Amino acid sequence: MREYFEKQLNILDYALSSLWRRRGKNFSVFFVFTLVISLLASFQFLTGSLLDSAQTGLRHAPEITVQRMVAGRQESIPVAYADKIKGIFGVRKVVERVWGYTFNEVTGSNITVMALPHVPKLGQETLGEGGFWVEGEGGGAVIGQGVLQDLDLGNRRSFSFFRPDLTLKSFAVRGIFAPESNILTYDLVITTLDDGRDLFGLDAGVATDLLVEVVNPMEIATIARKISETLPGTRVVTRPQILKTYQAVFSWRSGFAAICLLSALAAFIILAWDKASGMSPEERREISILKILGWQTPDVLMVRFWESFVMALAAFACGTILAYVHIGYFQAQLFRSVMMGWSVLRPGLSFTPAVGGADLLLLFALSVLPYLAATVIPAWRCASVATDSALRG
Numbered sequence: 001m002r003e004y005f006e007k008q009l010n011i012l013d014y015a016l017s018s019l020w021r022r023r024g025k026n027f028s029v030f031f032v033f034t035l036v037i038s039l040l041a042s043f044q045f046l047t048g049s050l051l052d053s054a055q056t057g058l059r060h061a062p063e064i065t066v067q068r069m070v071a072g073r074q075e076s077i078p079v080a081y082a083d084k085i086k087g088i089f090g091v092r093k094v095v096e097r098v099w100g101y102t103f104n105e106v107t108g109s110n111i112t113v114m115a116l117p118h119v120p121k122l123g124q125e126t127l128g129e130g131g132f133w134v135e136g137e138g139g140g141a142v143i144g145q146g147v148l149q150d151l152d153l154g155n156r157r158s159f160s161f162f163r164p165d166l167t168l169k170s171f172a173v174r175g176i177f178a179p180e181s182n183i184l185t186y187d188l189v190i191t192t193l194d195d196g197r198d199l200f201g202l203d204a205g206v207a208t209d210l211l212v213e214v215v216n217p218m219e220i221a222t223i224a225r226k227i228s229e230t231l232p233g234t235r236v237v238t239r240p241q242i243l244k245t246y247q248a249v250f251s252w253r254s255g256f257a258a259i260c261l262l263s264a265l266a267a268f269i270i271l272a273w274d275k276a277s278g279m280s281p282e283e284r285r286e287i288s289i290l291k292i293l294g295w296q297t298p299d300v301l302m303v304r305f306w307e308s309f310v311m312a313l314a315a316f317a318c319g320t321i322l323a324y325v326h327i328g329y330f331q332a333q334l335f336r337s338v339m340m341g342w343s344v345l346r347p348g349l350s351f352t353p354a355v356g357g358a359d360l361l362l363l364f365a366l367s368v369l370p371y372l373a374a375t376v377i378p379a380w381r382c383a384s385v386a387t388d389s390a391l392r393g
Contacts, residue, residue, distance in 0.1 A: 011299065015306035030315050037319025037367050038326065044363060045327045046335060048354025053183050054246040058239055060120075060184065062095075064212035064224050065237045074235070076206035081231055085212060088226050092215050096207035098196035102161045107150050113161070113189045115196020126185065130175030138195055141171040144185035148176060164201040171195070269374045301376070308375040312368040320363065327353040 019026050066085065068077035082094040098115040119132045133140030151159050157173040177185035197204065214223050224236045290300060326332060331351055 008302075011302050012306050012310075015303050015310065018303065019307055019310065026311065030311060033312070033315035033367075033371065034319045034322065037316055037363065038322040040366065041320050041323030041359075041363050042326050042332065042335060044359050045323055045353040045355060046332050046351065048356065048359065049327060049351045051247060052352070052354050055243065056183075058243055058246075061239050061242060062211035063214050063217065063220055063239050064227065066210040066212060066227060066231070067208075067235045067237070069233060069235045074209075076202060077209060077234070079205055079207055079210075081234075082210055084230055085210065085227055088223060088230065090215050090219050090223050092213040095211040095213075096193065097211055098193060098200060098202060098208045100200050100208065102199075104150055109150050109187070111147055111150065111161075111189060112187050113191065113196065113199060115191050115193045115199075117193045120190060126177055126181040127175045128178030130173070132190075133174050133192060138192060139170065139172050140174040141189050141191040141195070142175040142177065143173055143190075144177045144188045145179055145182060146186035147189055150187075161199055163199060169195070169199045269370045305372070305376050308372050312371045316364060316368050319367075320360070324353050324355065327351050 066077065066081065068075050068081075079096050082096060085091055085094050095117060100113055101110040102113055103110055118135070127142070128145075130142070132142055153159060153173070158170060159173070160168040160170045163169050171189070171191060177188070191199075196202075202208075212223070212227070214220055220238050220240065224238050228234065228236050326334065328351065
């Protein structure tokens with residue numbers, strides 16, 4: 001066993017010296033391979049980072065949301081539905097909510113306005129300035145960082161939105177959300193329930209949807225099913241379902257981009273196969289000399305394996321590091337617009353690369369293993385060259 005390891009170390013040493021002798025050619029292959037791996041890894045890490053951010057933000061999301069559907073579209077839901085929901089065993093509380101969008105014609109952005117009967121669960125710690133409104137006080141609002149910039153408020157602390165009849169509804173800014181909560185609050189305006197109904201022209205007996213809190217989180221699916229049975233014509237959305245939707249959206253976008261990049265990887269693998277299938281006169285002469293010195297075909301094949309493995313491993317390590325730097329330091333500037341969606345007011349997120357063992361294993365399987373197969377398998381033909389074929393003439 002010791003002799004075997006010593007032999008492999010000697011072959012590895014020779015493979016490294018061989019790579020260095022052809023460093024010009026090998027560096028070009030290494031550069032392209034590293035670039036392809038870094039692009040694939042960037043999408044993988046960015047998807048994980050977005051999913052982690054979504055999971056963090058959904059901690060404050062309602063456990064169950066009940067909406068009324070008419071002809072496949074959401075309509076206002078009667079507040080009286082809350083009494084029927086409260087009668088279901090396991091329901092802790094039902095809260096009515098009014099929300100919608102107001103369009104800023106100057107910037108072309110949609111601002112989300114949410115009205116609640118009490119201060120939201122986000123809490124005082126999410127505020128960077130000011131506070132929430134006082135109970136019973138009207139006309140107050142808490143806004144996100146994106147709204148502050150989009151409305152160009154500057155030092156002003158009041159703004160107005162149009163009602164459906166084109167009259168103006170004025171708000172006084174009571175607080176501004178901190179940048180750390182941008183994933184939830186960047187384009188958000190939170191106000192009182194009465195002000196929300198006044199802005200959107202809704203009657204006191206209806207709301208946009210109902211938020212349901214349950215006693216036991218393990219019974220969310222059961223209670224959601226009971227609500228659907230009790231209130232036909234409603235759509236019941238649970239917090240786990242929202243998370244699955246985020247996963248589907250981010251994974252779809254990442255997968256679409258990854259398929260495009262896999263085409264580039266496939267082209268690179270085909271090129272590597274073509275290069276490994278042919279030999280330059282210098283390589284043919286080198287193999288002949290090695291066989292004259294007593295090397296066997298498996299030994300020559302092992303040299304090719306170590307050369308390919310070292311090249312692929314180095315490219316994999318460098319590509320992964322570049323992807324980590326791209327996501328963590330440069331904040332995914334190359335792919336940010338692809339993954340963040342269509343909205344004009346996009347949250348100013350700070351990405352932290354999410355790197356797991358499964359992600360690294362997947363990247364290794366998609367990049368390193370095909371490259372090894374594309375270089376080692378054709379190398380058998382090269383290693384089987386006749387001893388004196390390259391020494392004639």
